[in-house]
Each structure stands twice: as C-alpha cells, then as structure tokens.
Amino acid sequence: MPKLIIDDITVEVAEGTTVLEAAHAVDIPVPHFCWHPALGKAGACRVCAVKLLDGPVKGIQMSCMLPAQDGMIVSTTDPEAVAMRRQVIEWLMINHPHDCPVCDEGGECQLQDLTVAGGHSIRRYSGKKRTHVNQDLGPYIEHEMNRCIQCYRCVRFYQEFAGGTDLGVMGSAGRVYFGRFNHGQLQSLFSGNLVDICPTGVFTDKTARFRARYWDYEMAPSVCPGCSLGCNITPLARCRELLKIVARRNDTVNGWFICDRGRFAHSEVNDPQRPRRVLVDGVETGFDEALKALLLRIGEVEEAYGTGSIAIVGSPRLALEAALLLPLLAESAAAGALCYFIDEHEAAVTQAAVTVLETSQSASMSDVGQADCIVILESDLREVGPMMLLAVRQAWKHGAPVFLVGKAAPLEQTACVSVEAITLGFIEEVPFGIFEKPVIICGTKRSPVSDIEYLARAEAKLAFIFNGPDSCGAGLLALEHEGIAFRSAVAAGKIKGVISIEADIPEELLAGIPFVAALDWCSTPAVQSAQIVLPTTAWVEMDGTFINNEGRAQRFRKVMDPGLPVKGFDPACHPPHIHRSVPPGGEARPAWQLVAEIISGLSGEEIRTPFSGKWERLRSLDAESPGTLIHEL
Amino acid sequence: MQILKDIYALLIGMWTTWKHIFRRPVTIQYPEEKRQPYPRYRARIVLTRDPEGGERCVACQLCSAACPVDCITMQPAEGEGGRRYAAWFRINFSRCIFCGLCAEACPTLAIQMTPDYELCTRDIMDLLYEKEDLLINGCGKDPVYNFYHHAGIAVTQPRGSGGEELSPVDVRGLMP
Numbered sequence: 001m002p003k004l005i006i007d008d009i010t011v012e013v014a015e016g017t018t019v020l021e022a023a024h025a026v027d028i029p030v031p032h033f034c035w036h037p038a039l040g041k042a043g044a045c046r047v048c049a050v051k052l053l054d055g056p057v058k059g060i061q062m063s064c065m066l067p068a069q070d071g072m073i074v075s076t077t078d079p080e081a082v083a084m085r086r087q088v089i090e091w092l093m094i095n096h097p098h099d100c101p102v103c104d105e106g107g108e109c110q111l112q113d114l115t116v117a118g119g120h121s122i123r124r125y126s127g128k129k130r131t132h133v134n135q136d137l138g139p140y141i142e143h144e145m146n147r148c149i150q151c152y153r154c155v156r157f158y159q160e161f162a163g164g165t166d167l168g169v170m171g172s173a174g175r176v177y178f179g180r181f182n183h184g185q186l187q188s189l190f191s192g193n194l195v196d197i198c199p200t201g202v203f204t205d206k207t208a209r210f211r212a213r214y215w216d217y218e219m220a221p222s223v224c225p226g227c228s229l230g231c232n233i234t235p236l237a238r239c240r241e242l243l244k245i246v247a248r249r250n251d252t253v254n255g256w257f258i259c260d261r262g263r264f265a266h267s268e269v270n271d272p273q274r275p276r277r278v279l280v281d282g283v284e285t286g287f288d289e290a291l292k293a294l295l296l297r298i299g300e301v302e303e304a305y306g307t308g309s310i311a312i313v314g315s316p317r318l319a320l321e322a323a324l325l326l327p328l329l330a331e332s333a334a335a336g337a338l339c340y341f342i343d344e345h346e347a348a349v350t351q352a353a354v355t356v357l358e359t360s361q362s363a364s365m366s367d368v369g370q371a372d373c374i375v376i377l378e379s380d381l382r383e384v385g386p387m388m389l390l391a392v393r394q395a396w397k398h399g400a401p402v403f404l405v406g407k408a409a410p411l412e413q414t415a416c417v418s419v420e421a422i423t424l425g426f427i428e429e430v431p432f433g434i435f436e437k438p439v440i441i442c443g444t445k446r447s448p449v450s451d452i453e454y455l456a457r458a459e460a461k462l463a464f465i466f467n468g469p470d471s472c473g474a475g476l477l478a479l480e481h482e483g484i485a486f487r488s489a490v491a492a493g494k495i496k497g498v499i500s501i502e503a504d505i506p507e508e509l510l511a512g513i514p515f516v517a518a519l520d521w522c523s524t525p526a527v528q529s530a531q532i533v534l535p536t537t538a539w540v541e542m543d544g545t546f547i548n549n550e551g552r553a554q555r556f557r558k559v560m561d562p563g564l565p566v567k568g569f570d571p572a573c574h575p576p577h578i579h580r581s582v583p584p585g586g587e588a589r590p591a592w593q594l595v596a597e598i599i600s601g602l603s604g605e606e607i608r609t610p611f612s613g614k615w616e617r618l619r620s621l622d623a624e625s626p627g628t629l630i631h632e633l
Numbered sequence: 634m635q636i637l638k639d640i641y642a643l644l645i646g647m648w649t650t651w652k653h654i655f656r657r658p659v660t661i662q663y664p665e666e667k668r669q670p671y672p673r674y675r676a677r678i679v680l681t682r683d684p685e686g687g688e689r690c691v692a693c694q695l696c697s698a699a700c701p702v703d704c705i706t707m708q709p710a711e712g713e714g715g716r717r718y719a720a721w722f723r724i725n726f727s728r729c730i731f732c733g734l735c736a737e738a739c740p741t742l743a744i745q746m747t748p749d750y751e752l753c754t755r756d757i758m759d760l761l762y763e764k765e766d767l768l769i770n771g772c773g774k775d776p777v778y779n780f781y782h783h784a785g786i787a788v789t790q791p792r793g794s795g796g797e798e799l800s801p802v803d804v805r806g807l808m809p
C-alpha cells in the first residue's frame with residue numbers, strides 16, 4: 001500500500017493506483033480529458049500534469065500515467081504545473097473552432113470548462129486552423145470533427161470497451177481523424193455513449209440537436225424503463241418535452257453507460273397522441289366526475305353479472321407504487337381476477353424466477369462483468385437487455401469463456417460486441433465445476449418453467465432477463481396475492497369489466513368485454529376502447545420505484561411537469577400569450593394516486609402511502625443510492 | 634436664540650424658491666417636445682441581421698442565461714444547411730431592466746440596444762415582444778460582422794474556406 005502526500009494531504013492507496021486516482025480519492029481535482037474512470041488512461045491529452053517535489057520520481061509528470069509510490073510528494077498547485085496545464089489547454093485550443101454558440105456541447109463541455117478554468121481567453125497563435133470533413137453517422141449521432149482534441153476516448157470506448165468495429169482512428173500527427181471508414185450509421189448497440197464520453201462536441205445527440213442548453217434542462221435521477229435491467233439514467237427535459245437521456249453512474253447496475261435503445265427510444269413520452277384528457281364515454285370531464293362515474297359503473301357491472309366479474313389488470317411496466325395497491329383495489333371492488341401479466345407463460349416463468357431470486361443468488365451486472373464463466377441461456381440479449389452484453393464483454397475481456405445454450409441464443413448477439421462464444425446444445429454440458437464465479441444469464445421469454453426450476457439448483461449465480469422494468473415487482477405481488485394471467489381469466493368467461501392500470505392488453509382479449517376503464521399514459525388498445533379514460537403521468541413526470549431483474553428496488557424522481565409540450569402546442573409560432581396555472585393536458589396524476597382514490601371511493605379507506613408492511617423500508621429509498629435488494633427487506 | 638435660527642432657515646428656503654422662479658426650467662413639454670438620447674443609450678432591444686441579410690441570432694441562449702430578470706426566452710432550431718436559429722424568441726419588456734447584459738453576452742452581435750425608450754402601452758401583454766417584433770432589417774451598430782465566417786464550421790461557406798482555416802485534411806493521404 002503506497003503512501004504519498006498530495007498537496008499536503010497524506011493518502012494511502014492500493015497498489016497500482018495512479019497519482020490522479022489517488023488525488024481524486026481525497027477530492028483534489030486534477031484536470032483530465034483522456035483519462036476516464038471506466039476506460040482508464042491513455043496519456044494522450046497531457047492536461048493532468050502535476051509536479052513531484054520529492055520521492056522516487058521528480059519534476060513535471062502526467063498524473064494519470066504515474067503509479068502512486070511510497071514517499072511521493074505531489075503538488076497540483078505548483079506554478080510550474082499550473083503553467084504547463086495552461087499551455088496544454090492553449091495548444092488544444094489552437095485548432096478548436098470558435099463555434100461554442102452553435103455547439104450543442106456548449107455549457108456541458110469539459111474543454112470549455114477547463115479552458116475557462118485554465119485562464120486561456122485570448123488567442124495568441126495567428127496561424128490557420130486544421131479542418132476535417134464530417135461523416136453522416138446515422139440518425140442519432142452528429143459528427144463535427146473540427147472540434148476534436150485527440151483524447152482517444154471515443155475509440156477506446158467503442159473498440160475496447162464495447163467491442164465495436166466500425167469506428168476507428170485514421171491519419172497521423174495533426175491529421176488524426178476519428179470516424180468510420182465510410183459514411184453510415186454506427187453499428188454498435190452502445191454508440192450513443194460517444195455523446196457522453198466525448199469531452200468536447202465531436203459527437204453530439206442528433207435527436208436533441210439545437211434544442212436546449214444544459215442550464216435550461218429539468219433533470220432528476222431516474223431509472224430506464226426500456227427493459228428489466230434498470231439502468232440508471234438522467235432524463236433531460238425542457239418546456240414539458242423529454243429531449244434526451246444520458247447515462248447516470250451506478251457501479252452495481254450499469255456502470256457509466258447505457259444502451260442506445262434506452263437513450264434514444266423515448267418518443268412515447270412526447271407523443272401528441274398520448275391520452276391527456278379525462279374521458280367518460282368519449283366526453284371530456286373532470287377527475288372527480290370520472291371517478292364517480294367509475295364507481296357507479298363498477299357497481300352496475302357487478303349488479304348485472306354478479307360479484308367477481310371485474311378484473312384488475314396491472315403490468316410489468318407499472319411502477320411498484322401502483323402495483324402494490326392493486327390487491328387492495330381488487331379486494332375493495334370484489335374483483336374476480338387480479339392480473340399482473342397478460343400471458344400465462346410470462347406469468348408462470350416470472351413467478352418461478354422471482355421465487356429463485358428470493359434465495360439471493362441473483363447476479364448484478366457488475367457480478368456478470370467480474371464472472372469467470374458466462375452462460376447465456378435461451379435469450380437474445382440484443383433484444384431483451386443490451387447492457388447485459390456489455391457486462392458479458394467485460395467478463396470475456398478478463399478471460400471468462402462465454403457459452404450460448406439453446407436455440408433462442410444466436411451467435412450474432414455476442415459477435416456484435418466482438419466476443420467469441422461457444423455454442424452448446426444443453427446447459428448440462430457446461431463444466432461449472434472448474435469455475436469459481438460462474439453466472440447464468442437466462443431469458444424468460446422462451447425458457448420453459450422447468451428450466452427455471454433446474455437453474456435454482458445450479459451452482460452459479462443467476463441473472464434473469466424479464467419483460468418490463470417492474471416485472472420482478474409484478475411477479476412478487478402476483479405470487480403473494482395469487483394473481484392470474486389475464487388471458488386465462490378471460491378464458492374462464494366470467495370477466496365482464498376490466499380496470500386496466502397501464503396494462504398492454506391486446507385488442508382481441510377486450511373484444512367480448514362490455515366495460516373497460518383505462519388508467520394509462522400510453523395510447524394502448526385498452527385506452528382506445530375504454531368507456532372511462534383516466535390519464536396517468538409518465539415515468540418522467542412522477543416519483544416512483546422499479547424493481548429490476550436482479551431484485552433491486554430503485555427510485556426514480558420526477559423530471560418535469562405533465563402537460564402538452566410547448567413544441568406541439570402551436571407548431572406555427574411561439575407559445576401563446578395566456579396565463580394558466582396548469583398547462584393543457586397537465587391534469588394527469590400518478591397511477592397509484594388514482595388507484596388510491598378509487599379504493600377510498602369503494603371502501604372509504606384513505607391511503608397516504610403505498611408502502612406498508614414489509615415494503616415500508618422503500619419509503620425513504622434514495623434515488624441516488626445503489627438501490628435496495630428485495631430479499632434484504 | 635433659537636427663533637433667529639428658525640427665521641434664517643425659513644429665509645433660506647424662500648430664497649431657493651424665488652431663485653428658481655426666474656430660472657429656465659430643466660423639464661420639457663414631453664411628448665410635444667422630445668430629447669435626443671445618446672447613440673449608446675440602452676433602451677428597446679432589437680435583433681439584427683448580418684451583412685448578407687441572414688439572422689445573426691443563433692439562439693445560443695447566452696442572453697437568456699445572462700439576463701438577471703429572466704425576461705428572455707427562446708427555442709433554438711436547426712435551419713437550412715445546419716444553421717442554428719431561433720424558432721421563437723421572446724423578450725418580456727415589462728420585466729426588462731435595460732441593463733444591457735444580454736447585448737454584452739451576445740457572441741454574434743445579434744442582440745443590440747437602441748435609444749428608443751418609448752415603450753409605454755395600455756395593455757401589459759403588448760410588452761411581450763416576439764421575434765417578428767424584435768428582428769430588424771439591418772446590421773445595427775456593426776455593419777460587417779458575420780459570426781459564421783469566423784466560427785470554424787461550415788454553414789455559410791464550404792468546409793475549410795472560412796477565415797483562419799486550412800482546407801480539409803485528407804485522412805487517407807500518405808504525405809507527412
């Protein structure tokens with residue numbers, strides 16, 4: 001354990017730690033471009049210069065390249081080191097264009113920050129700037145090579161970390177170029193991370209091109225609802241429009257990065273077709289009238305068809321808060337069926353998997369990254385959880401073999417992150433005995449329940465991949481409250497009324513049902529055919545909780561107010577000159593609050609918080625914490 | 634002798650009053666008569682155009698960030714050839730304090746202050762100026778500057794042909 005002194009503070013760090021990391025460990029900022037916590041060092045930018053006053057090495061050194069050693073005395077504020085860093089910034093700015101006002105990175109640019117911090121404000125060099133021709137990198141990423149400062153972060157991420165093959169370095173010396181060999185869309189599933197990782201504006205988000213500045217964004221810590229992995233994200237919104245999503249660090253879940261689907265597939269939130277009005281029989285009313293009408297209709301249906309003719313339907317995309325209240329709603333409405341899933345197979349497999357997870361052999365994505373053997377069972381991770389592939393690649397880079405088992409696990413999925421996998425017919429062929437930390441990644445879409453039961457006895461950690469962001473919570477509740485799949489409830493023939501709470505019920509199942517009420521923010525078939533529509537808030541418009549595939553409950557925070565985006569308001573022109581306290585379409589409420597109101601209308605019971613009993617600990621869950629595992633509750 | 638002091642004070646006051654009765658007044662008969670403000674007087678804000686006639690404003694949002702009373706709002710958008718412009722641009726003059734920080738922050742010399750101080754209206758909503766009310770057909774105080782000629786990216790001219798730029802690098806070339 002080397003012990004060194006940095007700016008008069010004694011630091012003891014692990015062997016192999018660099019001076020830069022040691023300084024960061026005691027909150028001494030050292031400027032850097034090429035060094036990144038997830039990618040390590042490159043020694044390319046020269047901006048992390050410090051002066052070593054005494055010890056085994058002396059003089060100006062690059063702190064990111066220098067391993068910490070005993071007896072080092074480091075100064076980050078020495079005039080010589082400060083002058084060195086100032087001059088490095090000045091030479092990086094020699095070729096950098098003068099276009100900050102029209103650059104999307106402006107305001108969130110590391111180069112801009114360090115230029116200001118380094119005190120470089122007047123250009124002394126009178127020569128001309130080198131320029132490059134940009135490439136069309138597809139619909140998601142904008143390329144502006146003139147801004148490049150050659151830190152090599154993009155290729156180090158793209159090739160080494162994410163296993164992409166179509167972005168690289170070309171040219172030499174002052175002509176170094178980062179791009180594809182030809183124009184075309186970037187092929188990696190993780191290309192969007194180039195936007196986050198570029199310290200200046202070479203790669204920017206094309207979907208949010210020229211929309212807002214960093215200081216205008218509304219943002220909050222959040223969790224991606226794209227799949228069951230629960231990657232941590234920060235959505236950025238302005239004028240009631242979700243503009244873009246960036247990755248948020250959580251070392252146990254997604255690390256520093258997110259996949260492209262999580263980053264770019266969020267158009268549903270801004271969809272102008274989103275249900276935003278309270279409707280009773282197609283006529284717009286207020287919430288109170290609609291709730292009264294709903295209570296009345298529930299009574300009418302039960303009168304006409306007998307008790308037990310109402311089904312309460314939740315879904316894997318419904319936040320845990322509302323899902324927790326559904327059993328109570330089913331009880332107070334004397335419902336015949338409480339459904340968290342539509343299909344029997346999904347319900348059965350998810351419940352079986354959740355039972356296994358409760359015995360705490362679940363693997364987080366960081367466990368997958370550190371495993372010494374990976375088995376991907378019956379799943380195509382490109383479809384169901386791309387970030388898991390990135391974790392698989394990290395394990396493979398450390399020497400772990402990757403086995404693909406089953407017909408539904410194609411070889412192309414590992415090829416897209418440049419991992420060489422071994423295909424096997426049966427899971428019994430995997431030699432688990434010779435590994436210490438094996439992990440089995442199991443999809444639940446095509447695996448039979450018997451597979452899950454077999455895995456429960458396997459000598460390995462398990463990572464299931466579910467269908468939705470709160471599948472795990474839905475599975476737990478279905479198990480606890482004897483929920484059934486909606487398809488089998490309808491098949492039994494007794495269901496004559498449905499209350500769909502953010503459920504994706506297919507049209508054919510709703511065909512024979514006389515009464516449908518829908519609480520939703522997506523334009524689903526249930527909303528289309530419902531007599532009563534109550535708009536709920538989308539995940540960015542409320543606080544909530546998702547339980548991810550590992551059984552980790554994570555809180556997400558409200559990013560923006562609900563309502564029609566200013567952009568969709570009046571496309572011809574500017575926002576109107578009127579005063580309103582609530583924006584149009586801004587009446588939507590979180591689903592759990594609406595469910596609580598229905599319950600209090602039916603049974604008179606007032607619900608202040610959805611968390612009670614064993615869930616009580618989740619009340620104070622911090623959105624910036626790594627999350628809480630459910631089997632620890 | 635307090636009484637003498639009080640009489641003295643009264644007389645001083647009366648003297649000042651009588652002196653001003655015979656002076657020329659400093660006030661003028663506004664609005665019949667108008668004063669000519671100095672050219673750098675800070676009043677109504679305008680958005681100017683570059684010498685080629687394009688909008689100078691690139692909607693970088695520095696003016697709205699600099700504004701101490703938050704009276705400027707805008708929505709940037711992408712126009713032809715990747716030109717950044719303001720889809721809408723609003724200045725709330727009922728809130729503006731005419732401090733000039735916006736004009737100082739503007740990197741493209743788009744936002745400028747004029748000496749037109751006559752902004753009174755009967756309806757406060759009339760003080761909400763949109764882009765069409767702000768944009769003028771002229772360069773304002775700088776007749777030559779065009780931001781895009783010096784920006785270092787290609788919007789108004791082909792890549793590498795702006796001021797202070799080399800022609801684009803051939804990355805596949807073998808010359809050192």
